[in-house]
Amino acid sequence: TLDLSGLATFKNNAPTTTMALGTAAQNIVTLTLAATNYIDVATLNIEATGGANGRSGTLNLGATNILYASNLNVSTGKGGTTKIQFNAAVLDGGVTIAGTGGGAGRTSMILGNGTSGSSVCNGQLLLAGHPANVMAGAVSLGGVGASTGNGSAGTVTFDNCTGYATSIRMGNSTSAHSSLGTFTVGGDATHT
Numbered sequence: 001t002l003d004l005s006g007l008a009t010f011k012n013n014a015p016t017t018t019m020a021l022g023t024a025a026q027n028i029v030t031l032t033l034a035a036t037n038y039i040d041v042a043t044l045n046i047e048a049t050g051g052a053n054g055r056s057g058t059l060n061l062g063a064t065n066i067l068y069a070s071n072l073n074v075s076t077g078k079g080g081t082t083k084i085q086f087n088a089a090v091l092d093g094g095v096t097i098a099g100t101g102g103g104a105g106r107t108s109m110i111l112g113n114g115t116s117g118s119s120v121c122n123g124q125l126l127l128a129g130h131p132a133n134v135m136a137g138a139v140s141l142g143g144v145g146a147s148t149g150n151g152s153a154g155t156v157t158f159d160n161c162t163g164y165a166t167s168i169r170m171g172n173s174t175s176a177h178s179s180l181g182t183f184t185v186g187g188d189a190t191h192t
Contacts (some may be wrong), residue, residue, distance in 0.1 A: 005032035005062065005087060016043045032060040032067075033179040046123075047082035056080040057099055061130075063093030069107050070100045075152075076113045083124035094131035095103035104168065106137040111154035112179070113143035121152040128184075130156045136165040141181030142159055144173040153180040161185075 004010050010033055017039065029047070044067065057075075061084065075082035088095065093183035099105025111123030123141075141154030151173065170181025 001030045001032075003030075003032045005033045005060075005089065009036045010034035010038070010062075012039045012041065012163070014041050016039045016045065031058070033062040033065065034129065035062045036064040037062050038098060039066065040102070043071040043073070043074070045166040046074045046084065047071075047076075047079045052088045055084040059084045060087040061085065061090065061093070061095055062087060062102060063090050065093070065095040066102070067095065067097045067107075067184070068100050068102050068105070069097075070105070071095070072107050072109045072110075073113075073123075074111045074125065075121040076110055077115050077121070079114070079121045081122040081124070083126055085124070085126040088129050090130075092130075094133070095127060096133045098135040099137070102132075104135070107137045108125075108137045108165070109139045110143065111139075111141050111156065112139060112152040112181075113154070114150065114152040116133040120150040122155075123153075124155040124157075126157050128159045128186075130160065132141045132158050132161040132163070134158075134161060134163040134165075137167075140172065141163045141168070141170045141183065142172070142179040143169070143181040144175050144177050149182065151178040153182070155182040155184070157184040159186055174188070 114121040
């Protein structure tokens with residue numbers, strides 16, 4: 001657990017940033033960001049691993065958040081329930097999600113994509129209750145690769161968002177196991 005909520009500003013400029021990556025099963029990683037956050041990376045992985053099953057991760061957003069990444073992967077490979085959400089203590093504030101460097105760049109999003117073993121990946125982008133601006137390319141919610149033993153799920157919720165996507169693929173499975181994509185538009189601050 002890394003709690004940066006006591007900081008005014010957090011900046012991360014790097015080629016790749018990965019949370020919840022290790023060799024032991026059942027890793028649970030929680031990262032709570034600062035009041036103002038600027039992340040500009042090529043790839044942002046939140047619980048994206050091919051290692052032992054059961055990893056989970058939570059990225060708690062602060063009041064002001066800029067997430068620039070060409071690729072945003074939430075719960076992929078072998079994993080558990082992983083989410084990007086606002087810190088419960090943040091009553092106001094918003095988020096901008098776009099491609100690396102911002103501007104007109106778009107981010108490709110994969111939420112919940114199991115690729116091997118018995119993983120049940122569940123990727124969630126929970127933005128309800130806060131303003132959001134999302135510039136996305138291809139969005140995949142709930143994907144299952146040919147070798148997975150179970151289904152996967154991907155969820156997006158928002159109620160005050162300007163969002164663009166070139167494509168949205170939901171519940172896409174290439175195996176005998178089902179997958180689920182959920183896209184909820186409308187007020188739901190508790191993400192239920």
